[in-house]
Amino acid sequence: MSNSSHSKVMATIGVGVGMTVLSGLSFLYYKYTKKEVIPTKWRQVGELDELYMYPIKSCGAVELDEAVCENLGIRKGDIKDRSLMIIEKSGQVITARTYPKMFQISPKIVGHSKLIFSAPGMKDLHFDFHALGDNSRGDVEALIYGYTATVLDCGEIYHKWLSEYILGESEGLRLVYYPYSFPTRPIDKDYSEGVFTKQDTGTFQDISSYHLINNNSVEELNTRLKEPVPFTQFRANFNIKTTGQPYEEDNWQWIRIGNDSIFRNIGPCYRCILPNINPYTATRHSEAEPLKTLKTYRVIPGAKSKSPGIGIQMGLRAQGLVRKGDCIFVEDLSN
Template sequence: MSQISPRILTLVGVGIGVSILTAISSFIYKRLRSKKEVIPIKWRKVGTLDQLYFIPIKSCRPIELDEAFCENLGLRKDDIKDRALMVIEKSGQVITSRTYPKMFKIIPKIVSRSELVLSAPGMEDTHFDYADLDTKSSVSTIKALIYGFHADVLECGEIYNKWFSQYILGEPEGLRLVYYPHQNATRPIGRFYKEGIYTKQDTGTFQDMSSFNLINNVSVDELNTRLRDDEQVPLLQFRSNFYVKNTGPAFAEDNWKWVRIGNEVVFRNIGPCYRCIVPNINPYTSERHPEGEPLKTLKTYRVFPGSKYDSPVMGIQLGLRNNGSVRKGDCVYVEETE
């Protein structure tokens, strides 16, 4: 019987040791992470929910709500979900207001539990009913490319393809309206999530980074003190879901580790909101600021030291940890720290 060489025994021992250390590290990481996820018992009030918005079609006009239900994929109003619809090119690539600012002028209006009316300048209104979507597992999906991730989506129908193509491109074809048919988040945690404590369930439907976003109104007020009178930005320019009215200080939300809205809905602050060029576009006129404001000013004092990204931060990304309904006027609480 041949003997095993000392070199092989050493390599096997090293391999076993590495496996054990990896398992121990994974266990410790999970324990520490689970401890971080324990919902606080003590809270302190920081303000009230001043405005509540959701965006049925990615990059189109938001809808202001009085109340909505919070679930892992995002806000939901009856059968209508936040950013569960988006427009793609024939190739499958998502298009947004970054390239087509006129998308801001596509205005959805809720007319029933499952129905929207879509309006846009120069276009006849069109009705969209979620009840007409065939989301059965037997229906084949197509691939859509959104920020490097290929999502399985459903086409909504040729009538909508023509409507969006005509308005956005001025052509009878070229674009498709698609729907997010899944009950859970399917997007992997990408590079933009590395600086937060995201879980896969936080990636939402077609949102840029997470299912929910929050801004402290005082932060926008403070920004406006640095801008000229003709450059003042409305809250809506930042396209957040939750706008909190409080007495300050500005950017306090950066340090809100836990947020509760009302009596039951609890969120985890899972990372800062790095801003793209969309805040440079007026949400009402769809015009891009010629001098790049307000991002130009934000970059002078809201780029985080040590961050891997040079985008300025405005607001926080939230991951849902206890679902339920939220309403305008609800008290907003944060974790009470000793």
């Protein structure tokens, strides 16, 4: 990275530090004026069935046995959830909504800091987070749904590989990295009230740093569909098994996974067209399912968003390690 580019990124980070302080004050406001106090009584409701991270936004999942939960999202070694993103030359983010074949870009974690990218018809490509400073060409402006972020350009070799696979051309796309240790994105307008704070917005996630879905809810949805969908079609970090009712997670306020990781339910996960794309075949459903069916009964009454919700968005309130099979607890409100 050039000295001028490095200076620009560092200046942006400096501004972000000030924003982080303000976000911290905002968090304290919610904690003390809206009774955001971590519960001391819990009841078990299920267990963590599957644990996922998505190193590249809108690309394939990596299933994990364990991971660290931090403010930005799930971390495995030096690899963070959705810390990489693909943009056009103009800086505009692209996703599988427009390019479904992005789902078939499969990252594999190797060691502490490395990924191997694979895709149909392409040679595997190695990526090392520790080498970003050597391979990058400086910082660029990325446009993410009306929000502009200064991000790190990952280098020509990745741009060419992605452009060839996604566009069938030698150029046109760029791979960029989220270079900050704190969230920088504004809160989405659909979540501007309540307990959602700026500290919950994560890296390149659409809304928040964590997403949970109850497998019972997906199973209930599948009873309404001609073609059942897999749990993974909803791209959550946490797929959980419970003995309770479908959609009961809507009403959970506090969630603990394992011994230490504590989360706040900050709102429903309102669904775009992405769940209409099969993650394994990268094909879009011809009848716009399951979104079409979800719209008939899962539009949340009184919500700002008119999109249907399934699963919940979460913000981290206590950092910790999570493992597959961990018990899931919610606040115990009984006397």
